Amino acid sequence: MRWKVTGWVIRQFGPMVPGMRCQVGLALQATSLTVAGERKAEVEVTPEAAHAFARFWQAHAGCPLMGRNKIVASVCPELHGLFHVKLATLLMLVGGVARRDPGGTRIRGQAHMLLVGDPGTGKSQFQRYVAKLAPRAVLTSGRGSTAAGLTAAAVHDGGGWALEAGALVLADGGVCLIDEFDGIAERDRASIHEAMEQQTTSVAKAGMMVSLNTRAAVFATCNPGRNQRYNPRLPLASQLNIGGPLLSRFDIVIPLLDQAEPGRDEAVADHLLHTHQRRGGSQAAAAGGGGARQRQAEAEAAEGWPLATLRQYLQWCRSSFRPTLGRDAEQLLSAHFRARRAAEGRQASRTTVRMLESLVRVAQAHARLMARSQVGLQDAVVAVWLQEAACVDSQSAAAAHAAAAAADAQSFPDDPDAQYGRLQEAVVGAVMGGGDGGAPPDCYLEY
Structure with a gap:
């Protein structure tokens, strides 16, 4: 401000x-x-844009998931596939609904996200795209940042002392992008615990005692520690150089694997070459005539909305919708939380009470993205799937069934309703069916 x-x-x-x-x-x-x-979003949603967004959802009333996937396709169009990462990125930008308890405690609405994966999987490209898409973004690196650089530093100014804001304070109201998050020194990590959960940072230096706001979503990336490549057979917490208290503050944790699959490699290569061609990097695009121009127009249409339109849409979602939890969503999230807490081989860093709050935030963000005023079963299923996709362990039946049913969800499905039907059956069957993957109650299969 x-x-x-x-x-x-x-x-x-x-x-x-x-x-x-x-x-x-x-x-x-x-x-x-x-x-x-004032420190507010610089994006201004015009009445014409708001009316266009409302008409968009009216046109996709029969298949809202198809409309959602068109919006998701707008994120990082130069990267092939990665549907789950692009969807999680939008949910992180939209965020949940912040609230304040009668006792004065503030529950944050911003969702924190962590990308863990092998080198060359596109983590940095997602960060650069979010830096352009968010109304306010601060990009920093964990290896070159200290506690003072992330929160606030006291500097000697003339005859007195003054405070200089760090990355989290400067990103108040936006997104703080931290690359190589595991590179933050161990002695400096305790300073960001308060900034990520309570969204304030307390400074007591040089006779000054102040509390600064850090109401920003944290989008961090890192590589697996002590391992050259990510091993999906090992628990996530054992492969990261991040402590449990800090890892539990992330609402969405997604691993990215660089798997050598001939079919996927061919699709990625074709996508990159076609992107290079239609952006003027190949002589074939210039000499192709009308057919090449038509293919270029079709490819540009498949990329989804332009950056300015997507930025306006996210601001419209945040300012127009404050969804509340529906009964079906509340029952599914509660049952999933109890099942994960009761699992014999549960990961302590990912099954705290913060896990339930994270599920609520992600479900609210999905409802906002879908322009809804209430969190339904579909939003809760997507929240459970995104959380279990990162923390699959052998003792979690819900995670195993969800991962098996949604194995193809990393690519954009041709029939999103059928894909979601399999996902809902697997998630609800594992959670509500007691973890044995049996048939769930009929009331939870309605869609």
Whole structure:
């Protein structure tokens, strides 16, 4: 937030000591104080844009998942597939609904996201795209940042001390992008615990005791620690150089694997070459005539909305919808939380009470993305799937069934309703059926 201060410049005398020269400084005696620029989203949604978004969902009332996938396709169009990562990125940007308890405790609505994977899987490209898409974004690296650089630092300014805001404070109201998150020194990680959960940072330095807001979503990336490549057979927490208290603060954790599959490699190569061709990087595009131009127009249409339209849509979702939990969604999230807590080989860092709050935030974000005023069963199923996709262990029946049913969900499905039907049957059957994968109750299969 920027302030405009009007006043008189006066002289300010220091303490007078016999035999010593008195120090004289300049000060501003303020007469008025006005807000010059509030720290809010710079995106302004016009009435025409809001009406267009409402018509978009009216046109996709029969198949809302198809409309959602068109929006998801707009994220990082240069990357092939990765549907689950693109969807999670949008949910992180939209966020849940913040609330304040009667006792004064504030429950954050921003969703934190962590991408863990092998080198060359597109983690940095997602961060760069989010930096362009978010209304306010601060990009930093964990290996070159200290606790003061992430929160706030006390600097000596003339005859006194002043505070310099760090990355999390500067990103207040937006997104803080931290690359190589595991590179943060162990002694500096405790300083971001409060900033990520309570969304404030307390500074007690040089006689100053202040509390600064850090209401920002954290989008972090890192490589597996102590392992050159990610091993899906090992628990996630054992492969990261991140402690349990810090890992539990992330609402969405997604592993990215660089698997050598001939079919997928061919699809990725074709996508990259076609992207290079239609953006003027090949002579074939210039000499192809009308057919090449038509293919280019079809490819551009498949990429989804332009960046400016997507930025307006996300702002429209955040400002227009504050969804509440429906009965079916509440029962599914509660049953999943109890099942994960009761699992024999559960991961302690990912099965705390914060897990339930994360599920609620992600489900609310999905309802917002779908322009809904209530969180339904579909939103809860997507939240459970995104969480279990990262923390699959041999003792979790829900995770095993969800991963088996949604193995093809990393690519954009041709029939999203059929794909979601298999996903809902697997997730609800594993959670509500007691973990044996049996048939779930009929009331949970309605869609």
